[in-house]
Amino acid sequence: MFRDKLSELISPEAVINFETGAVKASTLDSIINLxxxxxxxxxxNDIFRWYSNNLDRVHGRRKEAIGRNVLELHPKAAHHVEKLLNDFRSGARDDWEFWFPKRSGEETGQIYQEFMAVRDxxxxxxxxxxxxVNLDLFKGKEGKNTPETIDEFIAVTPE
Structure with missing residues (x-):
């Protein structure tokens, strides 16, 4: 499990300080995976470094991909990926988003994906x-979701 690997790299008890607060490495890992x-x-340098280890992933990821050039991981689309990364690197583009239908299994639905340049x-x-994002996760979440009063909030029971 990734948590075992995390403890080899940094102590799970190590505190990571952000501008907006601090959190233990093990807690941050758990938050990201939720x-x-x-x-x-x-x-x-276009080296694949990290992925979240969420359950029910849209894209299967293998730990063996970590440390490899991202162009090697997408050989059929390498020229598109390379252009996008070069546009990010040069500042010509900051993000790219698109939607596509699910491609695996018998399930149907829509997937949203966004690529973003990370800069300081x-x-x-x-x-x-x-x-x-698997947009199907949000289907059926219609209706009143926010209690208007403290009494309504207290009355809300978990499903």
Whole structure:
């Protein structure tokens, strides 16, 4: 499991300080894996460095991909990926988003994917992050979701 690997790299008890607060590495890993979307990151040299380990992933990921050039991971679309990353690197583009139908299994539905250039406050390019969302996860979530009073909030019972 990834958690075992995490403990080899950084102590699960190590505190990671952010501008907006601090959190233990093990807690951050657990938080990321609970998010209703998946993420990945390749660095400024186009090396695939990290992905979230969410359940029910849209894109299967293998740990063997970590440390490999992202163009090797997408041989059929390498020229498109290379152009996108070069556009990110040069600043010609900051993001790219698209939707596509599910491609695996007998399920139907829509997938949303966005690629974003990761930069510091001075514009230095750190790499590319991708976020993938199975839009079907949000189907049927209609209706009143926010209690208007404290009494309504207290009365809400978990499903």
């Amino acid at each position: 998010l209703p979307f998946e993420m990945g990151f390749c660095d400024a 406050e001075n514009g230095k390019y750190f790499g590319c992050m991708d976020v993938t």
